[in-house]
Amino acid sequence: MTPAGPVLDRVRMTAEIAADDRFDVVVVGGGITGAGTFRDLALQGLRVLLVEAGDFASGASGALSRVAHGGFRYLERGDIGLVRDAVRERDRLVAAAPHAVRPIRVVIPLTSRFGGLLAAPLRFFRLASGRGLPGVAPMALGVALYGALSGGSGALPGGGAAAGTAARRRFPYLGRRFAGAVWTHEGRIEAPERIAVELIEEGVAAGGRAAALNYCRLVAVEHGRLVLEDRLAGRSFRAAAEVVVNAAGAHADRVAGLFGIEQRMTGGVAGAHLILEAGTLAARLGDDLLFFEDGAADPAKRRLCVLYRLGGDRLLLGTTETRCDAPEAADVGEADRTYLLAALAGLFPDEASGARVVGHMVGVRPLVHSDEADLAHRSRDHAVFRHRPGGLPLVTIVGGKWTTFRKMAEDAADAALDALGRSRRVSTADRAIGGxxxxxxxxxxxxxxxxxxxxxxxxxxxxxxxxxxxxxxxxxxxxxxxxxxxxxxxxxxxxxxxxxxxxxxxxxxxxxxxxxxxxxxxxxxxxxxxxxxxxxxxxxxxxxxx
CATH class of the missing domain: 1.10.8.870 (Alpha-glycerophosphate oxidase, cap domain)
Known part of the structure; x- marks a missing residue:
């Protein structure tokens, strides 16, 4: 039964917890994956509690490039399964939340027409390594494959390729040093945090006395019961769960440690973005998003950056990739600023000098733990870990991409349902989100x-x-x-x-x-x-x- 007053009423929910602290599942972490898992489990008729140490979506879930994409760049290394899943989840998200995710044209400038005709296929079949964008011709084939992986959903317009004069007519902001460009369409996430809040609201509204508390953290596990600290009320309370889902993102290993789990499951990678004020450049770009190489002298060390207009004279420029084992200490340093501004200057040397940094953000992506030294080559797929410390089932979900949160939540929810001996009643695959x-x-x-x-x-x-x-x-x-x-x-x-x-x-x-x-x-x-x-x-x- 849906509550008569506001669905997300903290007073009502804390009173319900005080009256009965037993839950089928407790989800730890209120980022996008935790929010999705909470909604999914509540829709199955379970009594679920979600706790988030900060505000909802206050970590990496709100510090992304704000684009739902299929991972076009992962095609070159042959990650077909990852890209296919991400493209289809992107299309589902565009359909499920049209008020919060809107189409945006993504343009990739290229300096060669035919470069990489041999190397690109070798990388695709993992017969060679390396970096650097190939030319227009091989990239055009990649765009066609990328579009085909959507399964014909029609959620977004198609892509294409252009070279020479045709490219400059279509994209007048590109200089003559570019031989051409390819383009696709992705989903611009206008409000990632809003999506998380709306998922959580739907979970509470599903009934079953589900509850969600921000500013409430798990501090200990004592005799199979969870000790939780309500930071707003300044008090601690306990809750019992049949299953716990650990969706704490970059903090997942720390949360698992409270249950006595020492396995390392995640490896944090910090990504920094700058908010720029640059009226002339913003006007030139219009509504396009540029996905461009940073211009490093050594092609083997080049990375891809993103630039697009947020609104008015504001632009978002990102992103870096830095190993980060202490997510609470992540920040945007001078090296991050220097790198991103140098990348911008390489693309737009005249306009970059007038760009003013007016803000920044950083998030720590919880990639699956790997010994791979090259961060760019670490998998962006997700993984579900299952443990039974002291007989209490603990499901940990890490890795993945923001775009694939629904699938990640589904996999985590299925693991929790399996531990409970329950079957799935409702699919979220084609379910709308909030507004x-x-x-x-x-x-x-x-x-x-x-x-x-x-x-x-x-x-x-x-x-x-x-x-x-x-x-x-x-x-x-x-x-x-x-x-x-x-x-x-x-x-x-x-x-x-x-x-x-x-x-x-x-x-x-x-x-x-x-x-x-x-x-x-x-x-x-x-x-x-x-x-x-x-x-x-x-x-x-x-x-x-x-």
């Missing part, structure tokens, strides 16, 4: 309804585009007295939205709102000012979101 449910059919009607509430057309349009079929719920807060007043200079964050985040999405701090419930971290011209205004609205201490 994506029937959004394409209802979009125009929702926007008209919001205008009928008295909201200005531009505001009604933005709320509809951002929240999908959940927009009427948000609009009730915005339409209330004072709710339409903007808290951001660009008008993209209103007082009513902040009230909605606090009341219905468990946001407790200014950073929760600025960084993970809105786009202000990426777009605000005066981030400190917006953060302070949000903090005042929430009645909490403010501070820059970093």
């Amino acid at each position: 994506g449910a029937n959004f394409r059919d209802r979009r125009d009607g929702i926007e008209a309804d919001l205008i009928g509430l008295g909201l200005p057309p531009d505001l009604a349009r933005r709320l509809t585009a951002t929240y999908g079929t959940r927009a009427p719920r948000v609009a009730r807060y915005v339409a209330a007295k004072g709710g339409a007043a903007p808290l951001s200079d660009d008008g993209r964050l209103t007082r009513g939205e902040v009230r909605f985040f606090a009341t219905e999405e468990m946001a407790t701090s200014a950073e929760d709102v600025v960084r993970r419930r809105s786009d202000q971290f990426f777009r605000a011209a005066r981030l400190d000012t917006v953060t302070a205004r949000v903090a005042a609205e929430l009645g909490v201490k403010g501070g820059p979101a970093s």
